[in-house]
Amino acid sequence: MNQEIKHPLIIAHRGASGYRPEHTLASYELAIDLGADYIEPDLVITKDGILIARHENEISETTDIANHPEFAHLKTTKTIDGEIKTGWFTEDFTISEIKTLTAQERIPQLRPQNTAYNGIFTIPTFQEIIDLAKHKSQTIGRHIGIYPETKHPSYFQAVGLPLEATLLLNLQEINLPIFIQSFEVSNLKELSQKTDLPLVQLINDIGKPYDFVIDNDPRTYADLLSQKSLKEIAEYAQAIGVHKNLLIPRDIHGKLLSPTSLIVDAHAANLQVHAWTFRNEDFFLPLNLQGNPQKEYEIFFSLGIDGVFSDYPDIALTVKLNE
DSSP states (O other): OBOOOOSSEEEEETTTTTTSOSSSHHHHHHHHHTTOSEEEOEEEEOTTSOEEEOSSSBOTTTBSGGGOGGGGGGOEEEEETTEEEEEOBGGGSOHHHHTTOOBOOSOTTTOGGGGGGTTTOOOOBHHHHHHHHHHHHHHHTBOOEEOOEEOSHHHHHHTTOOSHHHHHHHTTTOOSOBOEEESOSHHHHHHHTTOOSOEEEEEOSSSOOHHHHHTTOOOOTGGGGSHHHHHHHTTTOSEEEEEGGGTSOBOTTSOBOOOOSHHHHHHHTTOEEEEEEEOSSTTTSOGGGTTOHHHHHHHHHTTTOSEEEESOHHHHHHHHHTO
16 A cells, blocks of 8 residues: 655545535545545534534534424534634534534535535544545555544633543554644644644634633734744644645735745744645635636645645646646
């Protein structure tokens, strides 16, 4: 079985989420069949401590929960990472209750074709995703990587459902490539003391890590981009996962400007650079690349990027093979 995955890595963002509702086994399996190197689940947790794949712990946008009168009493309002949200939250449900729900397309206005799959697929556990990757790796003869994100780790820690120990337990003894990613810093530092698996510091183009908010740390994501900060990140992580605007900013009209030095700076600090998120729809594309998602990949690949998160891994792979 071929161990070597050539860069740039094609990371299927929530599976092949341009073609199937995100974070479903069908989405992950299609991503693998389309040639993705890694599949990427966002992880939240249930009341009984089972990791499941959802974009958020509030699940009204991505499941049919609103159609389940038996759960109407569990609708509530919470503050998650400083944002007030009303809906249903995974930590209030057991895994058996979650398994009665089905997934639905999160952005139907942009991906109406995916609504054909609403109500078909259940919500996968992290273990089911691992089992899929192992099975497909054996079947097709190449190692499929798994690239989980810990969602809202400080929040889940505060409500007594920490993600990290369960995550590491799930990842024991699986002979597949792994990256673990987080927008927070403290949980990655903690993980670095407990595992040799590669870690990825996620960096947005706005705001700050939520653990910095809790700790009254004045630094923002922008402060993590300095050469000094990148060296500090390299003490606990092997890569940064960055909003692509941090690599090539856009002007006020949405056109691409000149690249920044971030890839060069990160490589100098011995960090890989993975960029998110590449999508086909004009809504997401730079103004000067409307209708041409392939060109966006070409431009970013030419910078020497180490990986891309894509909702359409087949498009990313086609451009990679033509490089």
